[in-house]
Amino acid sequence: METLKPEISVVNRNGLQYIKKQGKLIQYNPWLGNHFGFIYDTMMKHEVFPKTFGGSIEKHYSILNRLLSDVHQQHVLELATGTGSVIQFLANDNQYTGVDVSPDLLKRAGKRLRSSGFTETKLYIVSADDLPFQDQQFDLCLCILALNFFTTAEAVIKEVKRVLIPTGSFICCVPIPERNRLNKMINGTLYPEKELRRLCQNYNLSMQSYPDENGPLLYFKAENHA
Numbered sequence: 001m002e003t004l005k006p007e008i009s010v011v012n013r014n015g016l017q018y019i020k021k022q023g024k025l026i027q028y029n030p031w032l033g034n035h036f037g038f039i040y041d042t043m044m045k046h047e048v049f050p051k052t053f054g055g056s057i058e059k060h061y062s063i064l065n066r067l068l069s070d071v072h073q074q075h076v077l078e079l080a081t082g083t084g085s086v087i088q089f090l091a092n093d094n095q096y097t098g099v100d101v102s103p104d105l106l107k108r109a110g111k112r113l114r115s116s117g118f119t120e121t122k123l124y125i126v127s128a129d130d131l132p133f134q135d136q137q138f139d140l141c142l143c144i145l146a147l148n149f150f151t152t153a154e155a156v157i158k159e160v161k162r163v164l165i166p167t168g169s170f171i172c173c174v175p176i177p178e179r180n181r182l183n184k185m186i187n188g189t190l191y192p193e194k195e196l197r198r199l200c201q202n203y204n205l206s207m208q209s210y211p212d213e214n215g216p217l218l219y220f221k222a223e224n225h226a
């Protein structure tokens with residue numbers, strides 16, 4: 001499993017790892033969806049994907065399945081795990097580490113991991129821009145439908161660079177403004193593809209977009225270089 005920075009200790013509460021720095025418990029404001037965990041997946045399928053995105057969750061799932069089905073025996077870090085919808089596309093021979101600021105959502109991800117037969121997993125209540133892990137711990141980092149919600153994407157990409165092994169990769173799915181053809185209000189900060197490419201380049205991550213189109217969503221992979 002991952003190694004934590006020396007100044008960090010953890011407290012396990014209901015299967016979730018809470019962080020202590022210098023003995024002080026670090027708390028976060030949960031994301032707005034935290035208390036709607038029980039309807040989150042239904043809302044994504046019937047409201048957000050068709051009505052806000054003008055896309056389809058079935059297509060989203062089939063893209064994720066294609067991108068992740070060959071991933072085996074890797075140490076995977078997912079940023080903003082939420083209820084863990086990605087878990088269904090990952091083989092359970094991977095080590096899975098998830099982080100999120102919303103405990104209610106993360107507890108659902110824990111149930112998913114157990115029912116999918118994962119044996120090596122940890123779920124942390126931490127912010128994606130301040131990861132508690134030491135450098136170069138993960139083969140693959142995932143961030144699905146969440147980069148727009150972070151305070152700054154750059155701080156998160158910097159952390160991705162730090163925790164990936166030198167040959168690791170980052171797979172991301174994020175709404176971008178130039179594909180928001182329905183002109184709907186999409187929460188968070190939307191970064192144009194060009195800006196995401198620039199941010200990745202700044203950290204020596206070479207970004208390649210996948211050709212898939214699904215409403216405003218861009219699917220891309222960024223490979224690490226030492």
Ligand SMILES: C[S@@+](CC[C@H](N)C(=O)[O-])C[C@H]1O[C@@H](n2cnc3c(N)ncnc32)[C@H](O)[C@@H]1O
Binds near residue numbers: 030081146150
């Ligand atoms: C739209 S949901 C996506 C959840 C999941 N990745 C999926 O594909 O269903 C956005 C997630 O971002 C999380 N989040 C928001 N700000 C965060 C932060 N600073 N660090 C970690 N997670 C955060 C929320 O708690 C929520 O689970």
